[in-house]
Amino acid sequence: MSENEQMSYIDGDVEIDQAITRKSLLGTAQGVSYAGVNSFMRRKYTKDLTGADIVVSGIPFDQSVTNRPGTRFGPEAVRRATGQHAWGPIWPWRFDPFDTLAVVDAGDCFHDWGDSHTIIQAIEDHADWILNSGAEMYTIGGDHFIAYPLLKAHARKHGPLALLQFDAHRDVDKDDENRIDHGSMFYRAIKDGVIDPKKSVQVGIRTMFEDERSFGMTVIGADEVHSSTPEQIVSRIEEVIGDHKTYMTFDIDCLDPAFAPGTGTPVPGGLSTYQALAMIRLLKNINIVGSDIVEVAPMYDSNEITSNAAALLATEYFCLRAWQRGARGTPMIED
Numbered sequence: 001m002s003e004n005e006q007m008s009y010i011d012g013d014v015e016i017d018q019a020i021t022r023k024s025l026l027g028t029a030q031g032v033s034y035a036g037v038n039s040f041m042r043r044k045y046t047k048d049l050t051g052a053d054i055v056v057s058g059i060p061f062d063q064s065v066t067n068r069p070g071t072r073f074g075p076e077a078v079r080r081a082t083g084q085h086a087w088g089p090i091w092p093w094r095f096d097p098f099d100t101l102a103v104v105d106a107g108d109c110f111h112d113w114g115d116s117h118t119i120i121q122a123i124e125d126h127a128d129w130i131l132n133s134g135a136e137m138y139t140i141g142g143d144h145f146i147a148y149p150l151l152k153a154h155a156r157k158h159g160p161l162a163l164l165q166f167d168a169h170r171d172v173d174k175d176d177e178n179r180i181d182h183g184s185m186f187y188r189a190i191k192d193g194v195i196d197p198k199k200s201v202q203v204g205i206r207t208m209f210e211d212e213r214s215f216g217m218t219v220i221g222a223d224e225v226h227s228s229t230p231e232q233i234v235s236r237i238e239e240v241i242g243d244h245k246t247y248m249t250f251d252i253d254c255l256d257p258a259f260a261p262g263t264g265t266p267v268p269g270g271l272s273t274y275q276a277l278a279m280i281r282l283l284k285n286i287n288i289v290g291s292d293i294v295e296v297a298p299m300y301d302s303n304e305i306t307s308n309a310a311a312l313l314a315t316e317y318f319c320l321r322a323w324q325r326g327a328r329g330t331p332m333i334e335d
């Protein structure tokens, strides 16, 4: 190989390892889906956030779960699964969201695994670093507790937020501040004033909680999702949230275990992947300022069904955000 050919590997337009070889933050080059340096949708893997519109990062924390652990492996698995969707234009949007949005993968948040109580500060510091760069965050969990420090950091920047939560569980158990539990953090978020419950919607719920008060939130059960169209559910979401700044959190256990077996607290009777994708696709009027996807636990997965679903839900989110910033698809060519 000549010196010039070797140099082409650092010019960025190669078919493997774009996570470390790409120069532009925009665009998607063809690449192999099964090999190479792992990064979200083959975006640049870097701690340099300059010029990024949205920063993807992982929070591999799973020490607050009530049932099966393992979501510490979620970020790695979801990143790997996105490789099979990073080919350019995305159906049915018909555009590449990364032609519009500059997105980098900033790697994972570090915390001391021997001291769970440092997780709140570690995530807040990590989130502040990203949000202070001017970029938005997209976070891959990790168990759902991570949403609490993420919401705190987002509320510092934006004020009290509307929460749009896709989940089998409401996660509003009353708790004191010494506990780290993935079933109580939205109670804490309400109590702390970081989310506005009257502007918040929980979708896909199918479990009871100790205290069945709504705390002012709008609760849309899985049964209602099944007996409605995605359009009907999204118009209810719009009625509640209006143009309020919104944080969207997606617990993969919102999906039925048939569609997402790889999670810690699966609950049958949930949404299909299609129902969730269709709703995200319709959130065009929601003023989203940050989002996450949590609770993917790859060791309970089967044939990567769950990480693949999470990868496509994330991809759909980026298409939605690109559309909100003006991206439009090219029409199908008539012959």
Ligand SMILES: [Mn+2]
Pocket: 144, 167, 168, 169, 251, 253, 254, 265
């Ligand atoms: Mn859940």
